[in-house]
Structure formats: C-alpha cells, structure tokens
Amino acid sequence: MNEAQTSPIRKCAETFHSVLMSYLVCERHFSPDDSRMLLKGYLEESSQMQVNGSWNAETKTSFRQLLREDLDKYVQEQVLRSVCFPLVQKHDNVDMERAFGVRWAHFVLKEATRRARARCLEAGLQELFSVFNYDEEGLPLFTGSSALLRENYRNAIKAKRIFRQQLEILLLETVPDWHLLEQEKASLNNFCPQELERRASLESMHNCSVEELTLFWKELLEIPVPGLGGGLEELLEDFGHDVECLARLHEALEHETSMGYYPKVLLKAADLTGLAVSICRTGTIYLDYSIHDLQKGLFWLTKQPWLDEKTHLYASEALDKLSLAGE
Incomplete structure (x- = not known):
C-alpha cells in the first residue's frame, strides 16, 4: 500500500x-x-x-x-x-464553497450521531440509545413519573456528551493539525447552527416543559446541603445563615447541575432564591451582584411559571425592597 x-x-x-x-x-x-x-x-x-x-x-x-x-x-x-x-x-450562481460546506457539515453530524449510537450499544447502554433518539425528535421527557423523568433527562445528557466526544474525534480526522479543531467547529456551526445546537449543545436540554421544570424544582428544593441541616426549602422556612452558607448552597447545587442532574436554569433560580431570602430577612445582598443585576434576575424569577408559591413571594418582596432602595 x-x-x-x-x-x-x-x-x-x-x-x-x-x-x-x-x-x-x-x-x-x-x-x-x-x-x-x-x-x-x-x-x-x-x-x-x-x-x-x-x-x-x-x-x-x-x-x-x-x-x-x-x-x-x-x-x-x-x-x-x-x-x-x-x-x-x-x-x-451557487456558492460552491458554501454548498460543499453545508453538505460536509450535515454528514459530520450524521456520522457523529451514528458513532454515538454505536458507542451506546457497545457499552450496553440501550437506554441511552433510546433517549438519544427520543431527544433528537424534540419530544418532552415528561412521562408522569418524577423518577422516570429524572432518569430520561440524565440519560439524554449522557447521550449528548457521548455525541460531543464522537463529534470531536471525527473532526480531528478532518484536520492535519489539532490546532485547527476549533476552526472546524466554528465552520460547522456556521454551516448548520440549528442542527448542531439541537444535537450537541447541553443547553438545548434545558428547554424543558413547565411540567418538567415544576417537578425538577420541587425535588431541588429538598436536596440536603452539607452544613446547612437542610436545603433550599429549609432556607425558605428559617433563614439564619451567612454568606458562607449561601456559597455552600450554590456549590452543592452547581455540582448537581454540572453532573447533568438538573437543568442549569434551576441553579440560577436557586441562587436568586437564596439572595431573595437574604434581602427579605436581613436586608443584606450577598455574592457579587449589582442592584441592577439583582433586579433583572429577581424579575425573571417572578415570571417563571414553574416556581412554587413561597419562592415567588420572596422574590416579589425582595424585588420591591430593591426598587425602594434604588429610589
């Protein structure tokens, strides 16, 4: 040869x-x-x-x-x-370079998907293979069971991570030097951004339905945080913690979301909830937030349809207090 x-x-x-x-x-x-x-x-x-x-x-x-x-x-x-x-x-008047690039990009995504599915099956992870297809069709993960919802969501996150790994391996086969990898990723995004977002981005998994987010949020409220004697729900009931405890709460919840256990939007909501309780109970603004950013964040929080009533009341009250402080 x-x-x-x-x-x-x-x-x-x-x-x-x-x-x-x-x-x-x-x-x-x-x-x-x-x-x-x-x-x-x-x-x-x-x-x-x-x-x-x-x-x-x-x-x-x-x-x-x-x-x-x-x-x-x-x-x-x-x-x-x-x-x-x-x-x-x-x-x-076809732009030959772009037309070729689009065909190339679609093949990259198709081949990376095929390899990801093969990896799932090789590892005996039939459930990941199934959820990968399920998520690819853009169907909601809600099934009526909180436990099954969590399992489906986390399996879909794992499947996407396998896909991203296979995508990178494939792209490395299309460049003479690994330094060009980011350039090819950018080209892929330029040629078919929506398809890449749907298949590769973990962020796309965060577009859960209101029903799904309601279940996730309810569970997140109950997660015990080391050193707090409870979790976010405990914080809502009896706030007696300082900035160190709020930071510990953030760290614990960040771990949960980084592992793919919960959508990241819930971490943002949990952070803002802790700050809202702090403002309402002590008048203190913890962490590195400006009043303007806090107002925007709390306003966003009050508009979430999956938020529980008690958290919504704290967010609204904290927003009112900040508005008065800014006058």
Whole structure:
C-alpha cells in the first residue's frame, strides 16, 4: 500500500465519499455515472493525495477545503482533457464553497450521531440509545413519573456528551493539525447552527416543559446541603445563615447541575432564591451582584411559571425592597 492510500487526507476522502459524490451531482451537475467515474479517478490519482501534491504535514488548511479545491481542479482538467464529460458550467450562481460546506457539515453530524449510537450499544447502554433518539425528535421527557423523568433527562445528557466526544474525534480526522479543531467547529456551526445546537449543545436540554421544570424544582428544593441541616426549602422556612452558607448552597447545587442532574436554569433560580431570602430577612445582598443585576434576575424569577408559591413571594418582596432602595 503506497503513501497515497494511507495518508490522512486519503482516509478523510474515503470517509466523506458520499459528500464528494453529492457535490459532483448536485452542485457540479454531472450525472451519477460520470460523478462516480470522476471520483474514482480522483481517488486513484496519487498526485492528488501524496505529500508532493497540495497537501503535506505542514498544511494549515482543513481537509474539507483542500478536498473541494483539489476535486474542482481535477474535474476541470478531466473535462478539458476528455470528450467523455460535458463542459462544467455555473448554475444558479451557487456558492460552491458554501454548498460543499453545508453538505460536509450535515454528514459530520450524521456520522457523529451514528458513532454515538454505536458507542451506546457497545457499552450496553440501550437506554441511552433510546433517549438519544427520543431527544433528537424534540419530544418532552415528561412521562408522569418524577423518577422516570429524572432518569430520561440524565440519560439524554449522557447521550449528548457521548455525541460531543464522537463529534470531536471525527473532526480531528478532518484536520492535519489539532490546532485547527476549533476552526472546524466554528465552520460547522456556521454551516448548520440549528442542527448542531439541537444535537450537541447541553443547553438545548434545558428547554424543558413547565411540567418538567415544576417537578425538577420541587425535588431541588429538598436536596440536603452539607452544613446547612437542610436545603433550599429549609432556607425558605428559617433563614439564619451567612454568606458562607449561601456559597455552600450554590456549590452543592452547581455540582448537581454540572453532573447533568438538573437543568442549569434551576441553579440560577436557586441562587436568586437564596439572595431573595437574604434581602427579605436581613436586608443584606450577598455574592457579587449589582442592584441592577439583582433586579433583572429577581424579575425573571417572578415570571417563571414553574416556581412554587413561597419562592415567588420572596422574590416579589425582595424585588420591591430593591426598587425602594434604588429610589
């Protein structure tokens, strides 16, 4: 096997074979048969893949860009050299680079999803595989059972983390240098931002329904915090804690959300709840918040439909006190 067959860019071209084919058919407007012939010749043309061609180990350009440029050059040469292929013409003023990039990006997400599913099944995590599909369709996780809701949510978070890991591994196969990884991530986001957000972002998991958030918030209120003798609910009942205890509360709840146990929006709500209780009971503003930021935060908190009545009263009262203090 020669260097052309084992080079990273050759492997990348083989992985993205369907992208190159669809580009020739849909953007360059060759017939499927002509496209297969052109692509076969391109991949067999050693000069396109060896280090004395347009790529070498020092190249600071992604394989996505190099493959498109090299393929275009090869196609143009073949068209001029042979009567077997029609002349290449511009159609509909298509931005070839972007059209190719969009096809590439969609394939990246599809392949990363396939690999993530395979990883779930290999690890015997059938439940992650199921939730991965469930979440991908944008369906609510609420099932009527608080315990099952938690399990579904946390499994979906795990599945997304596996997806992100596989996405990064795949993107590393498309660059000659890992320093270009962030550049390719940015390109991926530029070509299909909504699809990337839906599949890769853990933030998208925080768009739970009101019913889901109500259940999560009720449970979060009851989480015991070391050193407090209780949790957020205890804080609402009897505030007798200082800034150190509030910081400990934040740390404990931050751990819960960072582990994917709860949506991050609840950590924000819990922080603001602690501050609201502090303002109402002692008139003291803890942590690093300006009055303006606190007012915005508490106003946001009072508008959450999943908030319990007692917390809502504290948030409203604290907001009134801050408004009077600002006059």
